[in-house]
Amino acid sequence: xxxxxxxxxxxxxxxxxxxxxxxxxxxxxxxxxxxxxxxxxxxxxxxxxxxxxxxxxxxxxxxxxxxxxxxxxxxxxxxxxxxxxxxxxxxxxxxxxxxxxxxxxxxxxxxxxxxxxxxxxxxxxxxxxxxxxxxxxxxxxxxxxxxxxxxxxxxxxxxxxxxxxxxxxxxxxxxxxxxxxxxxxxxxxxxxxxxxxxxxxxxxxxxxxxxxxxxxxxxxxxxxxxxxxxxxxxxxxxxxxxxxxxxxxxxxxxxxxxxxxxxxxxxxxxxxxxxxxxxxxxxxxxxxxxxxxxxxxxxxxxxxxxxxxxxxxxxxxxxxxxxxxxxxxxxxxxxxxxxxxxxxxxxxxxxxxxxxxxxxxxxxxxxxxxxxxxxxxxxxxxxxxxxxxxxxxxxxxxxxxxxxxxxxxxxxxxxxxxxxxxx
Numbered sequence: 001x002x003x004x005x006x007x008x009x010x011x012x013x014x015x016x017x018x019x020x021x022x023x024x025x026x027x028x029x030x031x032x033x034x035x036x037x038x039x040x041x042x043x044x045x046x047x048x049x050x051x052x053x054x055x056x057x058x059x060x061x062x063x064x065x066x067x068x069x070x071x072x073x074x075x076x077x078x079x080x081x082x083x084x085x086x087x088x089x090x091x092x093x094x095x096x097x098x099x100x101x102x103x104x105x106x107x108x109x110x111x112x113x114x115x116x117x118x119x120x121x122x123x124x125x126x127x128x129x130x131x132x133x134x135x136x137x138x139x140x141x142x143x144x145x146x147x148x149x150x151x152x153x154x155x156x157x158x159x160x161x162x163x164x165x166x167x168x169x170x171x172x173x174x175x176x177x178x179x180x181x182x183x184x185x186x187x188x189x190x191x192x193x194x195x196x197x198x199x200x201x202x203x204x205x206x207x208x209x210x211x212x213x214x215x216x217x218x219x220x221x222x223x224x225x226x227x228x229x230x231x232x233x234x235x236x237x238x239x240x241x242x243x244x245x246x247x248x249x250x251x252x253x254x255x256x257x258x259x260x261x262x263x264x265x266x267x268x269x270x271x272x273x274x275x276x277x278x279x280x281x282x283x284x285x286x287x288x289x290x291x292x293x294x295x296x297x298x299x300x301x302x303x304x305x306x307x308x309x310x311x312x313x314x315x316x317x318x319x320x321x322x323x324x325x326x327x328x329x330x331x332x333x334x335x336x337x338x339x340x341x342x343x344x345x346x347x348x349x350x351x352x353x354x355x356x357x358x359x360x361x362x363x364x365x366x367x368x369x370x371x372x373x374x375x376x377x378x379x380x381x382x383x384x385x386x387x388x389x390x391x392x393x394x395x396x397x398x399x400x401x402x403x404x405x406x407x408x409x410x411x412x413x414x415x416x417x418x419x420x421x422x423x
Contacts, residue, residue: 029257029365032264032286040269041350046375049246049265053258057246057375060239061205065354065382068190072180072200073099079170079202080106085231087117088215090147090167092125092356093181094133100182104133108140117142118227120219122163123149125181145222161253164356164367166200167215172233175208176200177370179343179356191337191393193308199277199342199386201354201372205239210247214370217251243376250357251368259357259371260364264290266347266373270299275346275387277304279339280358281318287359288321295328304390306341307334313416314360319405320413326399333394340390343371344383352380 038045046057066072080087080103087110094100111117119137121129123146137144147163168176178200180186190197203211216227250259267274267290274294281303283291295301303325309315322332343359346352355371357363374380 029252029260029284029286032261035264035268035290038269039271040266040347045265045269045351049262049373052261052265053246053248055210055246055248055258057244057373058205058207058210059242059244061203061207061243061245062239062241063243063245063374063376063379064202065379065386066176066178066200066202067386068198069099069180069187069195070189072176072178072186072198073102075200075202076168076176077102077106079168079174079176080110082174083110083115083117083170085115085171087115087119088167088169088212088219088227088232089117090120090163090165090215090218091182092122092162092164092166093183094121094126095128095181095183095185096130097182097184097187099184099187100130100133103182104136107142108136111137111140111142116231118219119144120147120163120215120222121145122147124162125164128183145219147218147222160366162367163218164363165214165218165249165370166356167211167370169208169212169215169232172208172212172231172235173204175203175211177203177211177356177372178354179341185339193338196339196341197335197337197390199344199354199383203245203372205241205243206234207245207247207372209233210249211370211372214247214249214368217249218368243374243379245375246373247370248373249368249370250364252365253368257364259369260287262353262371262373263287263345263359266345266351266353267291267294269351270294270347272348273300273302273346275302275304275384276359277340277342277344277387277390278359279306279309279341279343280314280360280363281305282314282360283321284361284364288325291325291330292328295330301330302391303330303332304340304387304394305332305334306339307336307395308339312412313419316409316412317416319402319409320416322397322402323399326397326402332397333391334397335390335394337393344387346380346384346387349380349384350377351375352383354383
């Protein structure tokens with residue numbers, strides 16, 4: 001009983017904060033009433049995506065898919081320990097645990113060896129980062145900055161716009177980006193309760209310059225310092241692979257909504273299938289219309305969402321909108337093995353994206369986000385295979401079961417509705 005009261009109090013407190021933030025934030029995504037009829041996989045689709053996102057599709061890359069902490073943390077640590085000149089590292093979520101200590105110690109060791117490490121911590125997402133880790137980094141002469149630190153006399157609306165991007169770039173040679181954070185929650189294989197399921201990418205080649213660009217943009221805002229030169233960027237070297245990739249960044253606080261545009265264009269470009277994985281599945285009316293239109297033209301639309309989640313308010317807001325989608329033939333599954341945190345989408349087996357972006361208003365209209373769009377069939381197939389493997393650990397949601405949800409659930413959905421844009 002006491003635990004239930006504590007949970008209820010926490011829910012009400014979170015709602016109160018969200019209401020305050022909603023009142024302070026009136027960001028609106030520019031309307032997109034009509035979408036082009038261009039199929040994913042066509043040259044015109046690539047050109048259209050480039051034109052509307054302002055991001056080039058770049059060839060010559062080697063791209064590896066990293067699944068869960070078992071692959072993500074070793075790749076990050078190997079990249080950091082290999083640094084000889086520079087490290088650019090931006091993290092949204094950083095808490096305590098073995099991975100947190102290992103990464104902090106690896107960064108500090110490289111700084112003591114003379115590597116220039118610029119470390120950008122989000123002012124909200126890294127509130128749980130142990131002070132001793134920050135002090136370790138600073139004592140090693142790492143450059144540590146905070147993105148929009150809380151407590152400064154700036155508007156509530158500005159505090160509400162976070163740097164949700166995850167970036168690691170080493171020596172202008174290798175980059176890792178995606179949706180993962182740093183804590184024990186991300187360890188393991190994503191199939192055990194308490195250890196989250198996530199996806200990152202490791203990139204070698206000229207596409208990493210756009211990943212670095214996202215870091216440089218946020219670093220400039222936080223510090224006033226403009227970084228550059230061959231120590232930070234892929235310069236004049238032939239790429240190690242042949243994968244084509246497009247790095248797309250959005251910063252709604254600065255007036256750019258490219259991530260929303262990318263998702264709309266990709267959904268409109270689907271002709272056979274859309275495999276969407278996201279922990280925060282709250283499509284707005286326009287995005288929902290795009291998904292419904294895809295289903296209506298015969299596209300198989302499958303959404304993989306969490307069965308367990310770290311925010312019950314988000315779950316309530318998400319499930320409230322399932323009915324119309326299910327009736328239209330869209331398949332919705334809830335992942336059961338652990339908490340699902342991966343943010344990916346695969347379209348027609350020819351295009352995919354991986355990144356930090358949640359499928360909700362906060363990511364589309366408030367936070368700075370970063371995704372990589374992939375045009376290489378082998379990498380896309382790897383993500384499609386991972387999606388199918390995840391479905392084996394998921395439970396389908398039926399319209400009949402959704403209709404039978406209890407009164408308490410429906411009341412919570414009604415309670416959350418006015419504030420869902422802030423979740």
